[in-house]
Amino acid sequence: AIVDKYRRQPTYLVQVLREVQDALDHIPPAAMAYVASALGVPIGQVEAVTAFYAFFHDRPMGRYRVLISDNITDRMLGSMALVEHMLNRLKLKLGEVSADGVVSVGLTSCTGMCDQGPAMLVNNRTITRLTPRRIDEICELIRAQVPLDDWPSFYFKVDDNIRRADMLLAAQWSPGEALRAATSLGPQGMIHELRLSNLRGRGGAGFTTAVKWEAARNAPGHGPNATRYVVCNADEGEPGTFKDRVLLQSYAGHVFEGMTIAGYAIGASRGFLYLRGEYTYLLQALEKHLADLRKMNLLGRSVCGVEGFDFDIEIHVGAGAYVCGEETALIESLEGKPGRPRIRPPFPVTHGYLGQPTVVNNVETLCKVLEIATHGGARYAGLGTKQSTGTKILSVSGDVDRPGLYEYPFGVRIAQVLEDCGARHPQAVQVSGAAGMCLSEREFGRRIAFEDVPTAGSFMVFGAQRDLFEVARNFTHFFAHESCGFCTPCRVGTTLVSNLMDKIAAGHGTQYEMNELNRLAGVIKGSAHCGLGTASCNAIVDTVQKFRPAYEKRLKAVDFEPAFDLDAALAKAREVTGRDDADAHLAQGMEQH
Ligand code: SF4
Known part of the structure; x- marks a missing residue:
């Protein structure tokens, strides 16, 4: 049934394996062989995909698969003590499956809940605000094997925590309003407004969106079935980032309408939303939203009554691979392969999904398109700085009184954000996640902008007591x-x-x-x-x-210190051989040195 649901298409391999695992708790070799034959892909590809993604397992895990978020902000909120507590309660070691096969506990990378951590996933469902008491209750529910659907619903509550709203988060749109504005501009007119706006990608790299769309529109496509695609990159995996989670939870209409406008502008008929596996809890609501848009003729054939404009969107769910946030790795994953980045060039705008021209945009970028379609690029460009127009949403977490989303015009100073979020004696801010910049107090006068401190959105604050x-x-x-x-x-x-x-x-x-x-x-x-x-x-x-x-303060004074006890490691050999050369003792050698 699972392979038929996906029309036995090899590009759905990751989706098929995700559902196989949901049904069987893991992906056994027999299931891999069946999937390979049903989709017509080599067994090696199925095995490689299973091995590549952290959420896939080829051996039985617990029927309750607990993964505790291990971002630094979770640790700051005491997550490691909670892990210890849970393991003690369940009499387990980290990564171990209980003897009765009921439960396994492990760690996972940031789950995107830094504003309401510590957090965990249980069978891909998110639980926030963990406390020792909540861990006790969860252990009891697991021991009694209570189905997840019967757990207290407030465990699974995920708040938006919008603390400062500006152009995007405060805007009210009726469905189709921006899309109708775009279709009245025409594809070239829409791209022209986008150029005027100087909108740049919000995923971190800051590439000019109009250049991307125009390149894809002008790319000829390949083969007899030449076509184009729109991909929304919702694989928000950068530690400390959670803005896309909120946009998908409460602004899904913006996201899908932005994708549809992109489809109209570049001449695509199909779009994909690539949702990170950690956000699987959003899938059902997003699918319903798509169904509603189809009923309103905002997706499907002749969208908005525009003859010849057929466009629809489907959702692919990731399986725990941060690297899939890189656009070519994401495309590989969409094609049913391990998510390894491609060699570039060629770029996705000419050779993307299945070798066809493809625009890949971040969730926030696509939401901004609505404002530009409706009110024009010039007005949009009036906000922010010269090279960084419009607003930026920051995901603020760490040692602050008010963690959550803060939307500012570009150019806001770090110090302003710290004041607004109630930072507690900040000594450092990590901007743009683990891959970003660590700013010290002397740099709090700097500005969030591509020309100074660029960011995909993560803003983690470290108080004076933290060990950098x-x-x-x-x-x-x-x-x-x-x-x-x-x-x-x-x-x-x-x-x-x-x-x-x-x-x-x-x-x-x-x-x-x-x-x-x-x-x-x-x-x-x-x-x-x-x-x-x-x-x-x-x-x-x-x-x-x-x-x-x-x-x-952690360094030894000596030039080199082995990470292990060399003398202890050699003791047995010395005893067996009866040789013990005094000069061969490393510590003595170092002292002489
Ligand atoms: Fe993979 Fe190399 Fe990229 Fe690392 S740098 S994620 S190994 S492609």
Whole structure:
């Protein structure tokens, strides 16, 4: 039934495996073989996809699969003590499945609930605001094997926490209003307004949206079935970011209408919303929203009554791979493959989904399109700064009194945001997630804008009591975990870096490790294949430069300290051989040195 639901199309492989796992709790070899044959793909591809995505398992996990969010903001809210508490209650070790097969507990990367953490996923359903008491209750429900649908509904409540609304979050739109404005402008007219607006992508890179749309529109397409596609990148995985979650939860109409306008402007008939697996709880409501839009003729054939404009949207759900936020990795995933970034050029605007011209835009970017279609690009460009027009939504979390979403015109100073959110004695702000910039107090006068501090939206505040070394260490673990393994500098380098940070944390760090961190950061940045790798050491470089005492207080005075006890490791060999050369003891050697 699952393969038939997806018309046995190989591009739906990730979706099919997701549903197989939901049905069977894991993806056994027999199911892989069946799916391979039904979709007509090599078994190796099914195995590779199963192995690639963190949420897929080829062996039985617990019937209740608990994954606790392990972002630094969760840790600041006491998540590790809660993990310990839960493991004790369930008499389990981390990553272990209980003997009766009922439950497994593990960690996962940021689940996008930093404003209401600590958070966890249970069978892909999000639970926020964990406390020891709530953990106790959850353990009882699991022990009694109460179905998730019968758990208290308030466990699953996810708040928007909109603290400051501006052009986007405060706007009221009736469905189809902006789309009708766009169709009256015509495709070229819409792109012209977009050019006037100077709208830039809100996913982090800041590429000019009009240039992207125009390039896709002008690209010829390939083969007898030449066509074009629109993709909304809702794989919001950057630690500390959760703005897209709110837009999808409460502004889904904006997102879908922005996609439809993009489809109209570039001449596409099909759009995909790629929803991160951590936001599966939104899927049902989003599907219903799409069905409502079809009933209103805002999707489907002759959309809005425009003859020849056929456009529809479908949702693909990710399966726990941060790298799929990179647009070519996302397209690979949409095609039913492991989400590994492609070699560019060619770019998606000419060779994207199935080799056809494809526009990939961030959720927030597409929402901005409504304002531009309705009121024109010039008005939009009147807000913000010269190179950064309009507004930016920030996801604020950490040591603040009022975590949540803050929408500002571009150009707002860091200090202003800190004041508005009630930051508590801030010593640092990590802007744009683990891959972004760590700003010290001396930089709080800087501005959020592409010409100064660019950001996809994450704004994590660290109070005076926080240890910036531990913040950077958490990020190194994140990157080592999320590296897709395609290229050696990132696959090996991120692990070496996180090992070095662990060694320093364990009290074995010396100047040698500091030099190695610096050297590896340069190697990875200069030779990794995609942005995940090149940005993976940004936090180390920033914190070493700006918060050096946090590292130095952990360093040993010696030039090198092994991470393990060499004498203990050699003791057995010395005993067996009866040889014990006094000069071969490393500690003595170091003292002589
Ligand atoms: Fe994969 Fe890392 Fe290389 Fe990017 S840099 S392709 S994430 S291994």
